[in-house]
Amino acid sequence: PGVGGDGRPNLEAAAALAEYVAGKREAPVDTYFIESRSAALLQAAPDGKKLCERVHFLGGYGIREICGLRVAYLSGRHDPAVYGAPESAASRPGPAFVGAAYTPRAVEGLLQMAQAAPGQPIDLLLTSEWPTGLDGKLEEADQPRDPETGLLNWQEVGAPPVAELVAALEPRYHVFGTADVFYQRPPFQTPQRGHVCRCIGVGRVGSKGKGRLWVHGLSLSPAKCMPEAALMQRPPNTTPSPFAAARAAAAAAARKRAAPDAKEDGGASKDEDDDGQVVPDQVFLSRLPPNIEERRLQAALRHIGKIERIHLAREESAEGKPCKGFGWVSFSTPDEAQAACDLSDMLECGGRKIQICLAKRRGQGGGGPQKKREIQIVIEPHADCWFCLVNPQVEKHMIVTATTEVYVATARGPILPTHVMVLPVKHAPCYVACPPELQSAMQAHVQAIRNMCRAGGQECIVWERWIPMSVSAANHMQVQIVPIDKATAGSAREALEEMSKRYLPGVSLRRVASHAEVARHVNDDSSTPYIYVEIPGDNTAKGRFTERYVYAGVDSSGPRIPLNFGRQVACCALGCENKADWRSCQDDRDTEKELAVTFRRQFVPFQPARAK
Numbered sequence: 001p002g003v004g005g006d007g008r009p010n011l012e013a014a015a016a017l018a019e020y021v022a023g024k025r026e027a028p029v030d031t032y033f034i035e036s037r038s039a040a041l042l043q044a045a046p047d048g049k050k051l052c053e054r055v056h057f058l059g060g061y062g063i064r065e066i067c068g069l070r071v072a073y074l075s076g077r078h079d080p081a082v083y084g085a086p087e088s089a090a091s092r093p094g095p096a097f098v099g100a101a102y103t104p105r106a107v108e109g110l111l112q113m114a115q116a117a118p119g120q121p122i123d124l125l126l127t128s129e130w131p132t133g134l135d136g137k138l139e140e141a142d143q144p145r146d147p148e149t150g151l152l153n154w155q156e157v158g159a160p161p162v163a164e165l166v167a168a169l170e171p172r173y174h175v176f177g178t179a180d181v182f183y184q185r186p187p188f189q190t191p192q193r194g195h196v197c198r199c200i201g202v203g204r205v206g207s208k209g210k211g212r213l214w215v216h217g218l219s220l221s222p223a224k225c226m227p228e229a230a231l232m233q234r235p236p237n238t239t240p241s242p243f244a245a246a247r248a249a250a251a252a253a254a255r256k257r258a259a260p261d262a263k264e265d266g267g268a269s270k271d272e273d274d275d276g277q278v279v280p281d282q283v284f285l286s287r288l289p290p291n292i293e294e295r296r297l298q299a300a301l302r303h304i305g306k307i308e309r310i311h312l313a314r315e316e317s318a319e320g321k322p323c324k325g326f327g328w329v330s331f332s333t334p335d336e337a338q339a340a341c342d343l344s345d346m347l348e349c350g351g352r353k354i355q356i357c358l359a360k361r362r363g364q365g366g367g368g369p370q371k372k373r374e375i376q377i378v379i380e381p382h383a384d385c386w387f388c389l390v391n392p393q394v395e396k397h398m399i400v401t402a403t404t405e406v407y408v409a410t411a412r413g414p415i416l417p418t419h420v421m422v423l424p425v426k427h428a429p430c431y432v433a434c435p436p437e438l439q440s441a442m443q444a445h446v447q448a449i450r451n452m453c454r455a456g457g458q459e460c461i462v463w464e465r466w467i468p469m470s471v472s473a474a475n476h477m478q479v480q481i482v483p484i485d486k487a488t489a490g491s492a493r494e495a496l497e498e499m500s501k502r503y504l505p506g507v508s509l510r511r512v513a514s515h516a517e518v519a520r521h522v523n524d525d526s527s528t529p530y531i532y533v534e535i536p537g538d539n540t541a542k543g544r545f546t547e548r549y550v551y552a553g554v555d556s557s558g559p560r561i562p563l564n565f566g567r568q569v570a571c572c573a574l575g576c577e578n579k580a581d582w583r584s585c586q587d588d589r590d591t592e593k594e595l596a597v598t599f600r601r602q603f604v605p606f607q608p609a610r611a612k
């Protein structure tokens with residue numbers, strides 16, 4: 001496959017292609033290409049076309065299997081005036097291309113194709129333009145440069161939609177042109193799939209000089225044929241994703257408004273749960289081997305940004321001063337520290353996966369081995385809790401219905417418009433800690449929503465994730481519910497198994513008969529973290545059964561429960577893994593209000609009697 005250089009009309013290349021099309025010359029190998037400037041070709045062959053023997057135009061956008069490789073491609077170029085025009089929004093009918101400029105419809109169409117087969121990684125992504133932000137997380141020596149001027153005009157060669165594609169598709173290789181520069185970026189770690197992505201820029205067809213090579217050979221094996229160990233190999237010069245930090249920065253501005261849903265999908269990790277007094281430019285590292293040296297951490301983290309200080313806790317009285325297993329690294333900016341956290345459980349040393357989180361100030365639980373924390377279980381309403389109705393800042397426009405015991409609200413950053421939460425009015429931290437009468441009220445509302453969904457030809461995926469936090473105000477239970485069509489409900493079990501294998505390695509989920517049975521698996525200790533999931537089971541003559549599973553973190557050596565595990569399962573089952581991060585799915589206040597009003601209208605006939 002190939003990319004058409006820097007996007008400018010290349011008369012020599014066009015003349016050469018004409019000779020092949022006319023049959024005067026024969027291509028020695030199968031050749032596939034995309035186009036960045038020819039509006040005529042894009043309009044005439046949007047789905048691709050075989051121009052002559054062994055020469056194929058791929059088309060406007062799509063995903064194809066070529067020699068076993070899964071290849072995604074986007075032709076055309078980014079024109080801000082076209083891409084930002086309201087009439088070319090992806091949500092409205094309109095063309096995928098205006099002239100040679102692609103519109104959001106083309107980008108969204110490509111993403112939807114990838115989402116239709118979420119378990120199949122993209123081996124190769126072809127675009128004409130470079131992704132904006134590609135130079136992030138690089139040392140000065142690794143920055144891309146023009147071989148003559150030494151400078152690159154990122155406004156000309158970089159395109160934000162291409163960066164969005166790379167972040168969402170997480171290809172193994174991304175090849176692009178436009179800058180007339182040959183460049184191989186150090187590989188970066190993909191946040192979701194875990195493999196590395198290699199980005200390669202090529203020169204304009206026919207350009208001369210080593211710095212403008214336009215032919216580059218790769219020997220690729222399809223990801224589907226590779227053993228996982230080979231697919232997940234990380235070279236020593238691997239950097240964090242340059243796009244992950246950009247997403248985090250964009251989400252930071254909305255974090256305060258988004259706080260009501262933070263506990264489930266966007267809140268602090270279990271290492272940030274005391275009172276929020278984190279050190280924004282410092283990270284805490286745990287599971288370090290005794291023989292770790294500062295220089296090894298320096299080498300592993302230097303691509304993230306400027307390291308100001310590394311401090312490892314050591315046994316000063318022991319021979320060789322071995323590391324106690326934890327330490328701190330200070331960066332020059334909070335963004336760099338946040339990017340380091342993205343590498344948690346991805347870096348290995350001495351056979352251990354290193355865990356990384358934002359550090360906390362000493363005297364406030366700020367890192368290092370501690371005695372088991374005393375978890376405050378307080379069920380009275382808390383004025384500082386984002387989910388307690390007595391909080392004057394609670395987002396009441398998202399409430400669907402409320403009783404004296406339970407209320408239902410739409411989710412912030414929903415997977416679907418009908419994604420809702422069932423919450424206790426009292427400040428109950430988790431289902432296990434709820435008194436029996438409150439458990440009954442919660443179950444009545446969950447069942448009522450399930451009945452509503454079944455009446456509309458749908459089943460439900462239900463989950464509760466409980467990770468105790470030392471500050472009582474942060475502990476408020478949520479049961480999340482996402483509908484799934486009956487026709488595809490059978491995929492939920494496969495999604496649960498796949499996500500468990502990916503995010504809870506070595507764990508066997510326990511089958512339970514009811515939500516209340518979770519108490520037995522946490523040894524009746526409500527301070528034990530757990531994840532509880534309900535999925536549609538087998539479809540029988542009596543109807544479809546509901547299967548219930550739990551994993552309880554009773555063993556401290558077991559894997560940490562991911563913050564958004566339940567959401568990952570739902571997104572995988574629904575084929576929309578790009579929505580796993582709730583921050584990318586946020587709606588404006590008016591839309592949130594309308595979703596609540598619509599769900600309320602549909603739910604009225606199914607509400608438990610005392611809620612009417």
